[in-house]
Each structure stands twice: as structure tokens, then as C-alpha cells.
Amino acid sequence: MNTTARAPAVQVRPKSSGGMTYMRRYWTLYLLLALPLAYFFIFKYLPIANILVAFKQYNITKTVWQMQWAKNNGWEFFIKAFSNRDFRYAVRNTIMLNMLDLVAGFPAPILLALLLNELPYRKFKRVTQTVAYMPHFLSWIIISQLALQLFAPTNGLVNMALRGAGFNTIPFLNESWHWVATYVFLGIWQSVGWNTIIYLAAITGINPELYEAASVDGAGRFRKIFHVTLPGLKPTIVVLLILSLGRILGSDFDRPYALTNKIVNDVSNVIATFVYTSGIKSMQFSLATAVGLFQSVVCVIFLVAANTIAERMGERGLM
Amino acid sequence: MRKYLALLLAAMMMASLFSFAAMAETADSALLAEAGLEIGSDGAYRFTETRKITVEIFDRGLDNGKTPAHDNLWTQWIHDSVLEKHNIEVEFQPVDRWSEDTQINNLLAAGDAPDVCVTYSYPAIQQYANMGGVVDLAEYVDKYAAVLPNLWGWLGDYNVNYDRDPFTGTLWALEAKLAVNTRIGTFVRKDWLEKLGLDEPTSIEEYEDMLRAFRDNAELLLGADADKMVPFSTSYDVGWRTDHLAAAFIPDAMTDKDQFVYGFDDRHIMYPNYKEAIRKLNEWYNEGLIWQDFALYGDGDTTEDNMIKAGYVGSLIHSWDQPYRDGDNGYTGNLHTMVGPEADWVSVTTFKNDAGLYRKFLSQPIDRKVFLPGTNDEPLASLLYIDFISDAENIMFLQLGEEGKTHRVLENGAYQNISGQEGSDPEWIQNSLNNIDYTITINGLNLPIESIAAGYAGVDPALVVKAYEASLKDGRVAKKVATGEIVSEAGMASPLKEKRDVMLDNAIIAKPEDFDSVWDAAWADYLASGAQDIINERLAAWESIYGEATMLP
Numbered sequence: 001m002n003t004t005a006r007a008p009a010v011q012v013r014p015k016s017s018g019g020m021t022y023m024r025r026y027w028t029l030y031l032l033l034a035l036p037l038a039y040f041f042i043f044k045y046l047p048i049a050n051i052l053v054a055f056k057q058y059n060i061t062k063t064v065w066q067m068q069w070a071k072n073n074g075w076e077f078f079i080k081a082f083s084n085r086d087f088r089y090a091v092r093n094t095i096m097l098n099m100l101d102l103v104a105g106f107p108a109p110i111l112l113a114l115l116l117n118e119l120p121y122r123k124f125k126r127v128t129q130t131v132a133y134m135p136h137f138l139s140w141i142i143i144s145q146l147a148l149q150l151f152a153p154t155n156g157l158v159n160m161a162l163r164g165a166g167f168n169t170i171p172f173l174n175e176s177w178h179w180v181a182t183y184v185f186l187g188i189w190q191s192v193g194w195n196t197i198i199y200l201a202a203i204t205g206i207n208p209e210l211y212e213a214a215s216v217d218g219a220g221r222f223r224k225i226f227h228v229t230l231p232g233l234k235p236t237i238v239v240l241l242i243l244s245l246g247r248i249l250g251s252d253f254d255r256p257y258a259l260t261n262k263i264v265n266d267v268s269n270v271i272a273t274f275v276y277t278s279g280i281k282s283m284q285f286s287l288a289t290a291v292g293l294f295q296s297v298v299c300v301i302f303l304v305a306a307n308t309i310a311e312r313m314g315e316r317g318l319m
Numbered sequence: 320m321r322k323y324l325a326l327l328l329a330a331m332m333m334a335s336l337f338s339f340a341a342m343a344e345t346a347d348s349a350l351l352a353e354a355g356l357e358i359g360s361d362g363a364y365r366f367t368e369t370r371k372i373t374v375e376i377f378d379r380g381l382d383n384g385k386t387p388a389h390d391n392l393w394t395q396w397i398h399d400s401v402l403e404k405h406n407i408e409v410e411f412q413p414v415d416r417w418s419e420d421t422q423i424n425n426l427l428a429a430g431d432a433p434d435v436c437v438t439y440s441y442p443a444i445q446q447y448a449n450m451g452g453v454v455d456l457a458e459y460v461d462k463y464a465a466v467l468p469n470l471w472g473w474l475g476d477y478n479v480n481y482d483r484d485p486f487t488g489t490l491w492a493l494e495a496k497l498a499v500n501t502r503i504g505t506f507v508r509k510d511w512l513e514k515l516g517l518d519e520p521t522s523i524e525e526y527e528d529m530l531r532a533f534r535d536n537a538e539l540l541l542g543a544d545a546d547k548m549v550p551f552s553t554s555y556d557v558g559w560r561t562d563h564l565a566a567a568f569i570p571d572a573m574t575d576k577d578q579f580v581y582g583f584d585d586r587h588i589m590y591p592n593y594k595e596a597i598r599k600l601n602e603w604y605n606e607g608l609i610w611q612d613f614a615l616y617g618d619g620d621t622t623e624d625n626m627i628k629a630g631y632v633g634s635l636i637h638s639w640d641q642p643y644r645d646g647d648n649g650y651t652g653n654l655h656t657m658v659g660p661e662a663d664w665v666s667v668t669t670f671k672n673d674a675g676l677y678r679k680f681l682s683q684p685i686d687r688k689v690f691l692p693g694t695n696d697e698p699l700a701s702l703l704y705i706d707f708i709s710d711a712e713n714i715m716f717l718q719l720g721e722e723g724k725t726h727r728v729l730e731n732g733a734y735q736n737i738s739g740q741e742g743s744d745p746e747w748i749q750n751s752l753n754n755i756d757y758t759i760t761i762n763g764l765n766l767p768i769e770s771i772a773a774g775y776a777g778v779d780p781a782l783v784v785k786a787y788e789a790s791l792k793d794g795r796v797a798k799k800v801a802t803g804e805i806v807s808e809a810g811m812a813s814p815l816k817e818k819r820d821v822m823l824d825n826a827i828i829a830k831p832e833d834f835d836s837v838w839d840a841a842w843a844d845y846l847a848s849g850a851q852d853i854i855n856e857r858l859a860a861w862e863s864i865y866g867e868a869t870m871l872p
Binding site for chain 1: 421612617622693812817844848
């Protein structure tokens with residue numbers, strides 16, 4: 001009854017009020033959207049104006065528009081950063097640690113996903129998967145304490161065991177290059193299980209008929225992995241790779257900050273920790289903003305470049 | 320009644336000591352009217368209308384039966400007394416003690432800072448002052464001097480005007496008094512000395528021999544735990560933890576000028592010849608005399624504390640009363656339970672400089688800095704609050720409380736603080752030793768050492784007295800150099816501190832043959848990263864004020 005009664009009413013409305021009808025019908029959905037939009041506007045777009053702090057003399061009592069311009073046409077703090085040896089080291093270390101993370105850490109979840117996928121016992125697979133992603137929920141502060149308990153040169157469990165067995169101890173945390181290896185290893189340990197989830201999900205999305213067809217054609221386990229599973233995962237891998245490349249100059253703060261110590265400062269000081277000690281802790285907010293801005297710009301360049309390359313190679317990119 | 324009488328007598332003694340109080344004259348009525356003040360029936364300056372202020376309070380957490388820092392019997396007493404005396408309503412705002420500099424920074428940046436702020440970081444105040452975010456106290460303390468007799472009387476000209484800029488006349492903060500100017504102590508395990516038949520070391524050579532004896536007799540001293548032996552313990556903060564040793568390497572002829580010019584770093588690493596002290600530590604490290612993992616553990620980590628408490632450590636340099644703090648939870652308390660009642664830490668006087676003196680570099684008698692942020696719209700009420708908290712009688716009450724509740728009077732006349740211990744009133748527990756967090760214009764107990772020593776629970780007072788005397792012996796107190804702001808220091812404290820620790824730690828663990836190259840490279844980097852600019856500016860500032868002179872009067 002209702003629908004028949006309403007239908008003509010809609011029809012007699014002039015065309016120009018179509019938007020009105022549309023809004024009348026869907027306004028609740030837009031209302032729902034309003035909150036997230038407001039969130040993005042207030043917390044992500046409005047603060048963009050504060051990027052100007054990088055070019056101005058920061059002053060707590062003034063708004064960003066009233067602050068004085070920095071010297072050298074506003075580039076004072078960029079010049080200050082780039083003439084600082086610690087900053088150059090921080091950039092180098094950030095790129096180095098992220099590259100190593102990428103090389104060693106990116107394939108790890110793919111491998112684990114493939115391994116898990118081949119497991120015939122569902123229960124065992126479930127348990128392994130759960131155990132593997134548990135470290136993801138540990139904060140880096142906790143992991144760093146675990147690392148000290150395990151890897152410290154004299155009091156660490158691993159080194160005590162090595163000494164007990166008559167081997168030399170390994171300076172996991174107190175020699176720069178060993179520390180880098182420990183850093184990368186702990187990164188993989190913490191994130192591999194979690195990152196596997198997305199690949200496992202992608203694997204479930206692969207058409208089972210492809211596997212059946214491959215079996216009929218006489219493909220074995222490895223053939224199926226190489227010719228069915230991996231090609232099926234390719235779009236996911238590419239998207240995640242692009243995102244990882246976009247973060248090549250980005251840096252976690254808590255991971256290097258928690259794991260570092262005074263001895264390995266030459267390789268552990270990254271941009272985020274530099275911003276903290278030289279910028280925020282010293283109330284050099286302009287310097288901190290300048291460095292942050294530089295970091296963001298480089299990240300965007302990397303992201304766009306990686307995306308373009310992926311598209312050239314015939315993959316669907318992000319944009 | 321007797322206890323009140325004793326307290327009153329003590330308070331009167333204090334008051335007479337600080338006879339500045341006598342200089343207070345009555346303020347003229349025009350000034351009072353303008354400020355909205357009247358003279359109350361008790362002779363105190365009262366606001367005619369109630370004013371409201373907030374006051375920062377250090378918060379040390381709630382361990383061991385402590386009460387909320389901003390709401391307890393003591394804060395209630397302060398609140399009621401200030402309201403009654405000055406008609407000011409005080410509200411306390413707790414700030415974590417151990418990250419106070421970061422927290423106050425955040426509060427200032429957010430415009431939420433309390434009306435009366437306390438911090439140890441003068442550079443933070445200076446930086447906000449440069450941005451117009453701090454009240455200039457110069458005018459207030461001068462104009463209202465008569466209204467603030469206790470503030471002037473207690474702090475005196477030295478502390479009130481310490482931060483007054485000689486060129487611009489601005490005054491951003493008041494410096495609290497430092498009652499006890501002790502800083503560092505060198506400690507040795509007394510029971511180990513006795514076991515090995517050694518005397519207390521009186522020279523670096525004897526000290527080294529002692530460390531080697533500890534190392535070589537680990538089986539005897541630690542039995543099954545022999546492999547845990549640490550003859551000398553230090554932390555990543557090498558500057559603090561080798562202070563006495565380092566001071567012995569600084570030439571005694573160092574001038575006041577050099578002390579100022581190279582005085583930016585509070586661990587004194589820029590003083591001449593400091594490198595040689597670190598070379599000594601490098602030797603010890605490579606000889607296996609120093610805890611090998613010291614540099615791996617950061618601020619607030621308890622690994623080293625636990626080793627000391629378990630009794631594995633033979634000697635250390637630390638804060639002058641560190642081994643005696645914290646009763647049962649402290650170094651000595653734990654040693655007594657885990658090793659035995661005979662185990663103790665004794666302070667030694669060991670490190671002699673080139674003039675044969677046991678030199679220590681002591682701070683000036685200033686402590687926390689009290690300031691009013693720009694958001695404060697009750698500066699006079701805030702200063703009256705500081706005046707109240709600087710009243711000798713009030714300080715005495717806050718530090719000692721009442722007999723039987725917070726203190727005991729011993730046979731030798733010393734006051735023994737018993738807060739938090741058996742026989743004290745748990746409601747009267749002091750959240751900080753002698754309530755120093757409430758007495759913001761003084762740090763430490765302003766009483767003879769016997770009373771201070773009696774306050775360390777479970778520790779032989781004679782050991783504390785010995786540590787106290789050793790910490791002050793041949794001390795050279797820094798002199799005030801009024802230069803105004805050194806601009807190149809702005810923002811450098813944190814990065815240079817970080818660099819300093821990295822440099823010292825890496826120099827100690829270097830191979831002996833690499834020591835010079837490691838040190839020289841790090842030192843060049845330290846200078847290039849801002850230290851040289853600071854040295855140059857300090858030098859220019861000194862020469863512009865004192866000319867050719869190298870010593871201060």
C-alpha cells in the first residue's frame with residue numbers, strides 16, 4: 001500500500017529536486033560519514049597549516065601566522081638540519097635499517113604464508129599461526145627488555161649458554177653490526193605472523209579450480225606454488241611492496257628508541273630519534289617540523305615512484 | 320606539650336638565624352589598596368577578596384603506603400593555612416617527579432601550566448621566557464618586598480636575584496636554597512675490606528689494587544656467585560658515576576674563568592685533562608675491573624641496582640647518600656637481608672689531585688627554580704604563596720611534622736625522621752623525604768648532620784656522617800658569574816648530553832690502543848656539534864665583564 005501511494009508522489013516532483021529526494025532517503029548515511037570526515041578535517045587537514053612552523057621561528061605565545069619567518073628566507077632550520085652530522089647519520093641509518101627490513105623482512109611473511117598454506121592439519125596450522133602472530137601484540141619496550149635478558153654480553157641467557165658450552169660470546173647488542181642484525185631479526189620475529197594474515201587471506205581468494213587444473217596437468221606441490229599461488233598473490237605483494245617503499249625514509253620511533261644503547265648509537269640513531277632528542281626534547285620545534293616535513297616529502301616521492309614503476313610493469317598500482 | 324615547645328624553640332632558632340626577616344617593614348597603605356590587600360588581625364597581608372591559584376607538586380607515585388601527592392594531610396594543612404592567613408585558595412597540580420622537565424614543558428606548551436611552577440631546568444624557563452611565556456618577577460619582588468618578608472628573608476639576596484639578568488634586568492625565576500651541598504660519594508664494601516684485610520684506599524693506586532684484590536678473590540667473597548663479581552660498577556651515565564675520580568685529574572690551578580668557560584656540562588667533561596680520567600676507566604674496563612654491560616642499560620633500569628643489592632659489587636661512585644636511601648628497599652637494607660648485618664657500604668676519601676687535595680666540584684647553593692608562567696593572572700597571590708612556604712616555621716613543620724607522628728627526638732638532640740616507619744602515624748606519611756616536594760624554596764633538611772643522618776632507616780648514622788663529610792671535603796664551590804643569557808646554549812642541553820654519554824661510554828669500552836683515536840674523534844664531534852660555540856660565547860661574555868681577570872673575588 002505504502003509503496004504504491006508514494007510512487008506517484010516521487011514522480012510528480014520536478015527533476016531539480018532529485019537531490020532533495022536523494023538526501024531525504026540517504027541522509028542518515030551522510031550523517032554517519034560526517035563524523036569521520038570531521039575527524040580527518042580537524043586532525044589531518046587543519047594541522048597542515050602548522051607545517052609553516054618549519055619555516056618560522058617557533059613561539060609558544062603566537063599563532064603560526066604571527067610567528068616570525070626564519071632566517072635565510074625561511075630555510076634556516078633545513079640548513080641547520082643538513083649541516084648537522086647527526087642528522088646526516090640519522091638519514092643514512094634510517095635508509096639502511098629500512099632497506100634491510102625490506103630485503104629480509106618483506107619476503108618472510110610470504111614464505112610463512114606459503115608454508116602454512118601447505119600444512120595438511122588444520123589444527124596445527126591454526127595453532128602455529130596464532131603463536132606466530134602473538135609477538136605483534138608486544139610493545140617494543142617489552143621486546144627490548146626481553147632482548148637484554150637474552151642477548152646481553154655477560155648476563156644474557158644466550159651468551160651464558162654459549163659460554164657454558166665453551167664458545168665465544170656474541171656481542172648481539174654491543175657491537176654495531178651485530179646490533180643491526182639483532183634489530184632486523186627482532187623486527188621479523190615481531191611482525192612476521194601478523195603480516196602473514198593478509199597473504200593467507202589472499203590465498204583463500206585464489207580459485208580452487210586452478211589448483212585442480214594444475215593437478216590434472218601433472219603439477220606437483222612446488223609447481224603449484226610457483227604457477228598458481230604466487231601469481232595469485234602477486235597483486236597483494238605489489239601493493240604491500242609499494243606501501244613499504246613509501247616508508248623507506250619513514251621511521252618507527254619506539255623500535256630503535258627502545259632497542260638502542262649508547263654503544264651502537266652510530267647505527268641506531270634514526271630520523272625519529274633525532275627529532276626526539278634534538279627537536280622535541282630541546283624544544284626546537286621548528287627544527288623538528290623541518291625534519292619531519294623533509295621526511296614526508298621524500299616518502300611521498302618514493303611512494304609515487306614505486307607506484308609508477310609498478311604500473312609500468314603492468315600491475316595495478318594504488319592510484 | 321613538650322614537643323610543641325621543642326618545635327617552637329627550634330623554629331625560633333631558625334627564624335633568628337635568618338634575621339633578614341627583621342628587615343621587613345610594613346608596606347604603605349596605598350600599595351596595599353592597589354594590590355587588593357589588607358592587614359589581617361594576625362598582622363599578615365590578606366586579600367580582601369579570595370584569590371585562587373594552582374601550584375605544581377612533584378608526584379613520586381604511591382609506593383610504600385604513600386598518599387596522593389596533591390591531596391593528603393600536608394596539602395590540606397597548606398591549603399587551610401594559606402586560606403586563613405592570606406585568603407588565597409590553593410589547588411595542587413601533580414607533575415611526575417622523574418619526567419618533570421618534559422611534563423612542565425608540555426603543560427606550558429598547552430597553556431595548562433599551574434600558576435606556581437617548579438622545575439630543575441633553567442634552560443626550559445629561559446626558552447619560554449624568550450617567547451614571552453613567563454612572568455618577569457623583577458618588578459614584583461622589588462615593589463612588594465615589604466609584603467614578602469619571608470621570601471626575601473629565607474632566600475636572601477643571593478637566591479632571589481641569582482637569575483636577574485645584569486643587562487636587561489629581567490628575573491624569570493627564584494632559585495630555591497640547597498640546604499646540604501653534598502653531591503657525590505665514593506663507596507666501598509666495608510665487609511669485603513675486612514675479609515681481605517685491606518685498609519680504606521687513600522690513593523688511586525691503592526684503589527686500583529683494592530679493585531684487583533676484589534677481582535682475584537671473587538671465590539672467597541662471593542662463593543658460588545664468583546662469576547658475578549663486579550669490582551667497580553658504573554652506569555651509562557659515566558659522568559656522574561666517576562665524578563670523584565675525574566675531579567682528581569683536573570689541575571688544581573684551573574682558574575675561575577676556565578671553570579666558567581668550560582662549565583656548560585654539569586658532569587664537568589669540558590674541564591681540562593678530563594680525558595685522562597676516562598683513560599683510567601678504559602684501563603680498568605679492559606682489565607676486567609668494571610661491569611662489562613654497563614652501557615647497555617638505560618635510564619631507570621634496575622639491573623645495576625639489583626646487582627648492588629644482591630651484593631655482587633665491590634665499589635662505586637654515586638650520589639653521596641645513595642647506598643643509605645630507601646630503608647629496606649635500598650642498597651644497605653637489601654645487603655643486610657641478603658648478605659648479612661655485617662655487610663655495609665662505607666664512604667672513602669681516595670682521589671687526590673695534583674695539589675694533594677681531595678677535590679670535589681660542588682654546585683652553587685641553588686636548587687629548584689620557582690617561576691610563574693605567562694598564563695598566571697595572580698602573580699602577587701602566587702608570590703604570597705611562595706612567601707608562606709618560605710616561612711621558617713612552616714618549613715620546619717612540613718619537614719619534621721609532629722613528634723611521635725613523623726619524628727622522634729633522640730638523646731643527642733637530633734631529630735629522627737620516622738615517616739613511613741614503625742611507630743609513625745601512617746596518615747602523616749611524607750611522600751618525599753622531609754616533604755621537600757612541598758617546601759619548594761628549600762631542598763634538604765636545614766638542620767645539623769646528626770638529624771639528617773638519623774633519618775636513614777636501618778643505617779648506622781656514623782656511616783652517613785662519614786659520607787657527608789667525605790662528600791664535602793676539599794670541595795670547590797662554583798661561583799656565580801652573572802653574564803645574562805648565553806644564546807648558543809639554547810636547545811643544546813639534550814643533544815650534547817646525549818653526545819656526552821655516547822662519547823664516554825664508547826671511550827671506556829674501546830681497546831686501549833684505540834682509546835686516543837676514539838676519544839679524539841668523539842671530542843671533535845662534540846665540539847663541532849655546538850660545544851665550541853658555547854665555549855666561545857662564554858669566553859666572550861667573561862672577557863666583556865671581567866676583562867683580563869681569571870679569578871673571581
